[in-house]
């Protein structure tokens with residue numbers, strides 16, 4: 358062997374026609390270590406580590422602490438004015454030095470969440486083909502049919518605890534982005550680690566590529582996915598079935614599969630089909646429901662009354678809208694002992710055809726039917742607000758600028774403190790901006806949105822909008838399932854997570870008009886959510902990790918990944 362990396366594949370000598378073996382390299386050099394993101398520390402390798410791991414000469418002489426590296430990187434990031442450049446810089450960091458990436462994200466969560474998550478991740482997915490450098494996550498396309506188990510085995514980690522999977526058909530409110538939806542599982546899983554403390558090596562992002570109906574992408578020479586229209590029906594179902602079977606076979610009963618950004622015509626069916634046999638969770642239906650219910654429970658301190666005293670109107674009756682509606686109805690039913698059929702009547706939804714009413718029942722998709730109450734037909738949102746007189750207005754349509762001045766004014770004329778949630782992502786699809794909500798309501802609205810808005814000054818008062826985003830829930834929820842060894846998800850766990858999150862809102866937050874706690878405290882919040890979810894799993898007999906730890910919050914904290922560098926022998 359030569360000093361350093363032995364040349365066994367002859368790559369430099371081979372002609373273009375000759376086949377070479379890419380991975381036969383015996384290592385006696387730290388070069389590989391520097392290029393392994395899981396272990397690389399850059400200038401933070403100590404002198405002893407540099408000696409022990411053949412790193413001398415491969416690094417300049419300076420030594421840096423992780424804190425100094427963090428300071429330098431934050432300084433560099435802030436030089437970029439274009440959000441997408443910040444996103445790309447963060448992805449490069451994740452590929453280069455994973456612990457430093459997570460240290461940055463954890464320590465600067467409020468500043469970096471909009472970079473690695475909504476809104477910037479939306480733009481990143483739209484442009485994924487052009488910004489694509491190194492692949493992240495696992496791509497499973499129709500071409501892998503019959504071989505999915507083998508594909509899973511190509512992934513370098515075998516001890517997987519959470520999979521976030523999308524088929525890219527409804528990426529945020531941006532529609533069908535096909536294979537380029539991969540940015541979403543990658544982003545969600547980085548939050549699983551940063552916000553919920555799951556080990557990065559236990560997280561697997563997956564994109565199922567069954568084609569795309571997005572003409573622009575089909576005609577884009579840089580598109581990275583299958584260039585065909587979406588497979589549907591049996592072909593689609595068989596691929597998903599093979600995937601779900603392979604996942605359980607390869608990773609066992611307790612791997613959590615989080616469905617993300619599927620179109621609603623598949624999302625409800627997949628959840629219903631796999632809930633009895635797998636540990637599955639749909640973030641858009643269930644995570645969103647839990648985060649919104651938490652906000653509503655907290656908001657009662659500001660608007661008064663019990664949940665059952667309120668009337669709810671939704672714009673958008675898909676996964677998010679009907680998922681939230683059902684969890685609110687369930688919570689009211691638990692609180693008042695009234696049957697679900699009764700409590701649902703406090704909740705009204707508007708879809709693209711107008712208010713959902715009983716005369717439309719026959720033609721409605723199954724998930725809308727429970728919401729078809731008796732009322733004459735109403736076309737637009739403004740008329741629906743005037744007819745229903747809601748105390749709470751929730752936007753979950755994926756269509757921006759739909760909470761117009763007239764709509765917000767109508768809400769304000771009905772309510773002393775109208776509660777307005779504009780959930781659609783990214784920012785471009787938000788039903789209204791924070792500034793619009795506060796200005797049009799003359800400073801009376803309690804407002805939160807799916808994507809973040811800056812504080813707004815109105816009438817010399819500063820209003821701080823909250824972020825109603827499932828990112829508050831899924832990391833802690835997932836941690837609770839995993840640390841208790843839960844084998845199934847139950848609605849009562851969603852309610853427990855809502856209550857845990859609502860309990861974290863402090864008086865100082867309420868004083869600013871907030872109905873969510875700040876993200877800066879999210880690890881602590883996630884530990885509390887995880888503890889309540891795990892407690893529910895034990896109570897329901899769904900937990901397999903025995904004996905039950907006594908102090909579940911402490912146990913959750915002890916399970917959490919820390920991004921601080923490890924010392925190498």
Ligand SMILES: NC(=O)C1=CN([C@@H]2O[C@H](COP(=O)(O)OP(=O)(O)OC[C@H]3O[C@@H](n4cnc5c(N)ncnc54)[C@H](OP(=O)(O)O)[C@@H]3O)[C@@H](O)[C@H]2O)C=CC1
Nearest residue numbers: 529530673674675676677708709754755781782807826827
């Ligand atoms: N803040 C958060 O944490 C989350 C936010 N979201 C956001 O919510 C949005 C919707 O997601 P999801 O529920 O999964 O999507 P779906 O496609 O399942 O549902 C969208 C709903 O909006 C309705 N709709 C579309 N256009 C209009 C319109 N012009 N007027 C009235 N209704 C309309 C649709 O009507 P029809 O059925 O008639 O087609 C459908 O009922 C997305 O922007 C997503 O980013 C989602 C999950 C979490």
Ligand SMILES: CC(=O)C(=O)O
Nearest residue numbers: 529618641782826827
């Ligand atoms: C937040 C989220 O899950 C969505 O917008 O789809």
Ligand SMILES: [Mg+2]
Nearest residue numbers: 617618640641
């Ligand atoms: Mg989503």
